[in-house]
Amino acid sequence: MNARTLIAAHRLGLAEPNLYAVDDDPLGWATAQLDTPDLLADGDLLDSAQAIRQTRQVLQAARTQEGDAAQARRQLRQASLASLTRRWAHQAQTRTPVYERYVMSWANHFTVAATKGTTQALVLPFEFEAIRPHVLGRFQDLLRAVVTHPGMLLYLDNAQSIGPHSRVGRRRHKGLNENLARELLELHTLGVGAGYTQTDVTALAGLLTGWTVARDGDGRARFVAAMHEPGDKWILGQRYAEGPEALDAVLAALVRHPATAQHVATRLVRDWVDPTAPAQLVQPIARVFRDTEGDLHATSRAVITQALSVQTLAPRARRPEELVLAWHRVSGLPVRDSGASLAALTAMGQSWGRTPSPAGWPCGNDDWLGPDALLKRVQWAHDMGRRFGAVVDARALAQAGWGQALHPNTARELNRAESSQQALALLLASPELTWC
Amino acid sequence: MSVQHAQNHGDWPSTRCSRRQILALATAAACQAPMRLAWARARQPWGKCVVVLLRGGMDGLAAVPATGDPAWSALRPELMPETAGPKLDEYFSLHPSLVHLHEAHLRGELITVHAVASTYRERSHFDAQNLLETGGLTPYALDTGWLGRALALGSGQALAVVSGLPLALRGSSRASTLTPGRVAQADDSFFERLQSMYDSDPVLAARLQQGLQARNSMGMAMPAEASNPRSFETLCAQAAAALNATADVAWLELDGWDTHGNQVARLTRQFQLLDGGLARLRQDLAPRWRETTVLVMTEFGRTARYNGTNGTDHGTAGVAWVLGGALRGGRVWTDWPGLAPTNLLQDRDLRPTLDVRALWQPLLTRHLGLGRTELAQVLPGALPPAADIWA
Numbered sequence: 001m002n003a004r005t006l007i008a009a010h011r012l013g014l015a016e017p018n019l020y021a022v023d024d025d026p027l028g029w030a031t032a033q034l035d036t037p038d039l040l041a042d043g044d045l046l047d048s049a050q051a052i053r054q055t056r057q058v059l060q061a062a063r064t065q066e067g068d069a070a071q072a073r074r075q076l077r078q079a080s081l082a083s084l085t086r087r088w089a090h091q092a093q094t095r096t097p098v099y100e101r102y103v104m105s106w107a108n109h110f111t112v113a114a115t116k117g118t119t120q121a122l123v124l125p126f127e128f129e130a131i132r133p134h135v136l137g138r139f140q141d142l143l144r145a146v147v148t149h150p151g152m153l154l155y156l157d158n159a160q161s162i163g164p165h166s167r168v169g170r171r172r173h174k175g176l177n178e179n180l181a182r183e184l185l186e187l188h189t190l191g192v193g194a195g196y197t198q199t200d201v202t203a204l205a206g207l208l209t210g211w212t213v214a215r216d217g218d219g220r221a222r223f224v225a226a227m228h229e230p231g232d233k234w235i236l237g238q239r240y241a242e243g244p245e246a247l248d249a250v251l252a253a254l255v256r257h258p259a260t261a262q263h264v265a266t267r268l269v270r271d272w273v274d275p276t277a278p279a280q281l282v283q284p285i286a287r288v289f290r291d292t293e294g295d296l297h298a299t300s301r302a303v304i305t306q307a308l309s310v311q312t313l314a315p316r317a318r319r320p321e322e323l324v325l326a327w328h329r330v331s332g333l334p335v336r337d338s339g340a341s342l343a344a345l346t347a348m349g350q351s352w353g354r355t356p357s358p359a360g361w362p363c364g365n366d367d368w369l370g371p372d373a374l375l376k377r378v379q380w381a382h383d384m385g386r387r388f389g390a391v392v393d394a395r396a397l398a399q400a401g402w403g404q405a406l407h408p409n410t411a412r413e414l415n416r417a418e419s420s421q422q423a424l425a426l427l428l429a430s431p432e433l434t435w436c
Numbered sequence: 437m438s439v440q441h442a443q444n445h446g447d448w449p450s451t452r453c454s455r456r457q458i459l460a461l462a463t464a465a466a467c468q469a470p471m472r473l474a475w476a477r478a479r480q481p482w483g484k485c486v487v488v489l490l491r492g493g494m495d496g497l498a499a500v501p502a503t504g505d506p507a508w509s510a511l512r513p514e515l516m517p518e519t520a521g522p523k524l525d526e527y528f529s530l531h532p533s534l535v536h537l538h539e540a541h542l543r544g545e546l547i548t549v550h551a552v553a554s555t556y557r558e559r560s561h562f563d564a565q566n567l568l569e570t571g572g573l574t575p576y577a578l579d580t581g582w583l584g585r586a587l588a589l590g591s592g593q594a595l596a597v598v599s600g601l602p603l604a605l606r607g608s609s610r611a612s613t614l615t616p617g618r619v620a621q622a623d624d625s626f627f628e629r630l631q632s633m634y635d636s637d638p639v640l641a642a643r644l645q646q647g648l649q650a651r652n653s654m655g656m657a658m659p660a661e662a663s664n665p666r667s668f669e670t671l672c673a674q675a676a677a678a679l680n681a682t683a684d685v686a687w688l689e690l691d692g693w694d695t696h697g698n699q700v701a702r703l704t705r706q707f708q709l710l711d712g713g714l715a716r717l718r719q720d721l722a723p724r725w726r727e728t729t730v731l732v733m734t735e736f737g738r739t740a741r742y743n744g745t746n747g748t749d750h751g752t753a754g755v756a757w758v759l760g761g762a763l764r765g766g767r768v769w770t771d772w773p774g775l776a777p778t779n780l781l782q783d784r785d786l787r788p789t790l791d792v793r794a795l796w797q798p799l800l801t802r803h804l805g806l807g808r809t810e811l812a813q814v815l816p817g818a819l820p821p822a823a824d825i826w827a
Contacts, residue, residue, distance in 0.1 A: 115692075156696075157696045157697045157745060157747070160697050160698075160744075160745040161744060161745060162744050162745075164744060169744065174744045174745065175743060175744020175745070176743055176744045176745075177696050177697055177743050177744055177745040177747060177749070178696075178743065178749045178750075179694075179696040179697075179749070182559070182749075182750065186560055186562075192558070192560045192562070192563055192575075198559070198782060198784075201559075315639075346666075347617055347618075348599070349598075349599030349600055356491070356691055357491070357492075357561060357562070357691075357694075359561070359562050362600070364600075365639070366600060366601040366603075366606060367600040367601075368600055369600070369601075369639065369640070369643055370596075370598070370599055370600040370601040370612075370613040370643070371601070371612045371613050371614070371643045371644075371646040371647030371650060372598070372599050372612070372613035372614045372615050372647060372650070373599040373600055373613070374640065374643045374644055374647055375644070375647040375648070375651065376599065376615075376617070378622075378630065378644070379618065379622075382622045382626065407636060409632070409633050409634075409635055409636050409637075410633055412632075412633075413629045413630075413632055413633040416629065417629065418625060422625075422626055422629070425622075425626065426626075426629060426630065426633060429630060429633075430633060431633075431634070431636075431637045431640060434640060
């Protein structure tokens with residue numbers, strides 16, 4: 001057992017009930033998961049077309065006061081919750097948790113949040129349809145799937161953006177909304193300070209017009225020529241001709257831009273491996289991304305390799321969702337009551353799916369371990385202790401999960417605990433579960 | 437006048453006090469401010485202060501319509517004098533949802549600051565918020581906050597009514613966080629064991645202690661059964677409870693201001709939330725309102741014109757408010773740059789003419805008791821003249 005084993009199991013992955021499998025070869029254990037990931041079966045998961053149709057009913061019932069708005073909202077919420085339960089259940093028992101944790105990093109890089117009426121049920125469909133199928137392929141394909149997904153088009157307002165000189169724009173006196181264009185440059189690809197200007201943002205917004213989700217359509221994204229801004233657009237010194245093909249051309253240019261390799265590698269490292277994203281960790285990954293023109297299998301492999309080869313990593317707090325998943329993985333208890341977990345996550349500062357901004361959940365330890373957040377974690381640990389202390393032996397879990405790596409203080413307090421309930425509460429609030 | 441503006445692209449106009457006839461009163465006050473507030477030595481901390489950060493970029497022109505500007509009607513035709521809400525003076529109105537703020541204005545408890553911005557001139561939320569919280573001159577140059585550094589020099593206690601520790605309060609051990617909600621049912625023995633387990637983990641040990649201390653000493657606002665424990669009004673009640681107990685500084689946040697599309701209805705709701713929360717603060721702090729100051733600020737304003745989707749994109753200057761019982765209020769403080777296309781920054785945004793740090797200084801000097809030397813330690817770079825806000 002060494003530090004690399006713990007990093008692989010807890011930071012690259014989502015916690016392990018025992019370290020036996022990891023111990024032999026942390027690098028092999030982690031990288032093999034990218035070669036043969038255990039994929040979440042899509043079965044009866046809510047898809048975006050269905051989510052959009054149902055959301056439309058909810059919004060319309062609320063607007064017109066006709067039909068049962070509360071009933072429609074409840075149905076949609078239940079469908080979303082069922083999908084989330086399926087995902088959490090998969091993540092709690094999967095043999096490839098490293099792959100799952102990696103998926104979560106991309107879903108955070110390309111945030112779609114349920115903070116708007118139109119996106120209230122699209123967070124998971126977006127992850128299932130745009131993120132998961134592409135995280136081990138080419139970054140450009142991932143990016144295209146993200147930018148043209150109804151979830152992103154609605155969340156960052158491109159669905160409404162209309163070329164002011166397009167047919168629809170002239171008839172209805174409508175125009176651009178630059179939200180997606182700006183975040184595509186600032187958050188998704190180049191990063192702020194990469195040298196683009198307001199003129200580039202405006203031109204890119206023009207290029208993106210036409211990519212929309214029809215109000216009364218089938219809930220799928222499409223390109224509507226009548227909304228597309230005519231004429232050439234100049235972005236970062238390159239000319240792009242009118243039409244839907246310009247999207248692929250501009251995304252290809254953004255992927256090739258050296259700032260994108262740097263930005264994507266930094267974001268991935270910060271979210272997944274080390275919140276301080278030191279250059280010595282980021283540079284080799286950025287190089288792989290650049291040399292392979294955004295091959296994400298090679299890039300993710302480089303992240304794992306780097307994480308397991310540097311001398312030290314800065315401490316990283318588990319986010320509340322990761323904490324709850326770690327509890328399920330370590331205890332083996334199945335994921336059942338997702339509603340209760342959602343309430344606990346909200347109390348701990350991570351209102352699931354309602355990410356406060358398109359920049360995604362923050363990565364700093366101060367963001368997740370403020371005094372109030374820590375008390376809320378302790379409260380949750382205490383609740384879990386009361387509910388499950390009688391059926392779960394915290395000392396055995398700690399022994400199997402951490403063995404010699406269990407801190408003497410934690411071991412001592414688990415042994416001293418006055419009840420099995422208190423022992424479980426202490427384990428769930430321990431430094432071992434708080435950090436990863 | 438517009439020529440002069442164009443030369444000051446992204447910089448502070450140097451002839452600020454001489455070129456504006458509108459609202460000469462407020463402008464004159466700005467010029468006198470440095471003399472009145474230039475304390476050389478630290479003073480006793482006084483009263484209570486609250487900082488409210490509106491995340492997402494509040495549209496200052498919707499909040500405080502410049503209905504007297506000749507260019508106004510072309511920009512925001514739905515907010516004309518007859519519909520824009522109550523008048524603040526002959527030039528500016530207040531959004532009709534800001535009912536309590538208007539009452540505060542009439543009572544002389546509100547200073548509305550217009551065309552104000554931080555030193556940031558790009559349009560990223562995240563960089564702009566970083567400057568508003570760190571008080572640095574470039575994004576990510578500092579990893580502590582201006583309030584945190586100020587607290588570290590003095591003796592005040594601060595409470596942020598959020599879950600994580602906001603960047604603005606980092607840098608001091610005298611800042612804690614507390615949100616309304618269920619109080620732990622755990623017994624003392626559990627917390628003793630927890631503390632003993634955290635013995636070897638200084639971060640968790642310190643945070644647990646701060647959290648317990650805040651919870652025990654600052655008072656928990658228990659929301660009424662029906663109310664939402666996360667509503668802005670409840671958060672304001674929590675801030676007031678803490679200030680009525682041992683806190684000297686409170687930090688609040690309200691997001692949802694990034695109104696790129698269909699903003700009229702959304703902003704009506706947002707302004708109602710803000711207005712209700714600020715009213716609750718005043719109500720709950722009534723006994724000490726005479727010594728309380730509330731600053732409301734946002735990372736940037738939004739485009740002067742609507743975009744193509746009845747919303748506004750990221751802009752530059754906007755509105756801030758100072759609210760409290762000790763103010764010389766009931767006025768608009770601005771050095772109005774005008775809304776004609778040639779006056780707009782990059783033919784797009786309200787041009788900034790006031791630096792938001794002018795509003796931080798009275799809080800830091802009077803409420804937190806910083807002297808000039810300490811102020812320079814807390815806020816790097818050349819500072820604008822402090823705003824003269826007191827009665």
